[in-house]
Amino acid sequence: MKMRRILEKAYHTLLACTGISSNQLKTDRDRQTDILCGVVGCDASVLIASKPGNTSGLAEKDAHDNKNLPVEAFDSIKKAKALVENKCPGVVSCADILAIAARDFVHLAGGPYYQVGKGRWDGRISMASRVSFNLPRANSSVDELLKLFGSKGLNLEDLVALSGAHTIGFAHCEHFVSRLYDYRGTKKPDPYIEPRFLKALQMSCPPFGGNVDVVAPFDVTTPFSFDHAYYGNLQAKMGLLATDQALFLDPRTRPIVVELGKDKQRFFQAFSAAMEKMGSIGVKRGRKHGEIRKDCSVHS
Ligand code: HEM
Numbered sequence: 001m002k003m004r005r006i007l008e009k010a011y012h013t014l015l016a017c018t019g020i021s022s023n024q025l026k027t028d029r030d031r032q033t034d035i036l037c038g039v040v041g042c043d044a045s046v047l048i049a050s051k052p053g054n055t056s057g058l059a060e061k062d063a064h065d066n067k068n069l070p071v072e073a074f075d076s077i078k079k080a081k082a083l084v085e086n087k088c089p090g091v092v093s094c095a096d097i098l099a100i101a102a103r104d105f106v107h108l109a110g111g112p113y114y115q116v117g118k119g120r121w122d123g124r125i126s127m128a129s130r131v132s133f134n135l136p137r138a139n140s141s142v143d144e145l146l147k148l149f150g151s152k153g154l155n156l157e158d159l160v161a162l163s164g165a166h167t168i169g170f171a172h173c174e175h176f177v178s179r180l181y182d183y184r185g186t187k188k189p190d191p192y193i194e195p196r197f198l199k200a201l202q203m204s205c206p207p208f209g210g211n212v213d214v215v216a217p218f219d220v221t222t223p224f225s226f227d228h229a230y231y232g233n234l235q236a237k238m239g240l241l242a243t244d245q246a247l248f249l250d251p252r253t254r255p256i257v258v259e260l261g262k263d264k265q266r267f268f269q270a271f272s273a274a275m276e277k278m279g280s281i282g283v284k285r286g287r288k289h290g291e292i293r294k295d296c297s298v299h300s
Contacts, residue, residue, distance in 0.1 A: 045126035047077060047094055047296040058128035074297070077101060081296050094296035095120035099279050106275075109168050111226030114272030120283045121290025124299060138175035138241040142250040145243060152281045154274065160247055160256040161270035162278065166240070167230040168223065170215035173205035176241055181207045192245050194237040201240075216240060231261030 050058045077097055084092045099116045107113045136145055149159045180202050183190040189198055204214055217223035218240050219230050234257050239245030247253045260267040284290035293300050
């Protein structure tokens, strides 16, 4: 209980005194949320960088699937950690800072301000090889998504609500290009893409030899605001990834898409509840499995 109060105080220092949430972390805010939603578990293992010359395998930060996580996101977390360490050394974990930063990024983009449970410890293990098993793929089926989310204690509604995070941010062509030219080996585009949307995407992403850095917005209508437009887009065949569009095509998830598309407050409620659930996945507590890192990129 005492520890809990110390942590609360540390967060007060973090959020109120340093003004971190609104000032330090706001730069490039919407490009940073992905680091927070893609973590394997909430133990900040994604922040660990591989040691040079390490023969026992790469750390999570260097996994192929994490290669597009922006450097600025890691820098922001580093800055936040330095500020907190200055006030209360050795108390606040990198995992808690990540969870708070995720909430603040969402809120700064116009989304809900939900409660973040605190008291996570940082993980002692960070392995690139664990990443791909735990991340959904852009062409996963709804069955596969449900299985993966289910294995983490997340249900159907959580899947649809959390996917709503794709109301902000961008994806590289590699994640959806096959939908544009050769859908499931048909040599034709995916029929569930709105024709003008398809044309625009084809212009950005040629079938071969395109610039690998090109990205397209997930929410083509309001790409920078955290709202419920994502669900309206799915109903208009303007989902970017196959997994986004599949949520409207599958009869199990379609009613939830329609419901959240009608009501922003309902979406915010469902998103907040699902983020709280997701925020407790893989949480480490105590010295046996965890650590409180001084530098978020290296184990202490
Ligand atoms: C349901 C399964 C999901 C799949 C298949 C998926 C897949 C992807 C892919 C392929 C990208 C683009 C990466 C890139 O090209 O750089 C992406 C970006 C993103 N994802 Fe997801 N994701 C899923 C769920 C989530 C969840 C649960 C969240 C958060 C709660 C989330 C938040 C984001 C954000 C904010 C971005 C944009 C990053 C940026 O602009 O740099 N995604 N996702």
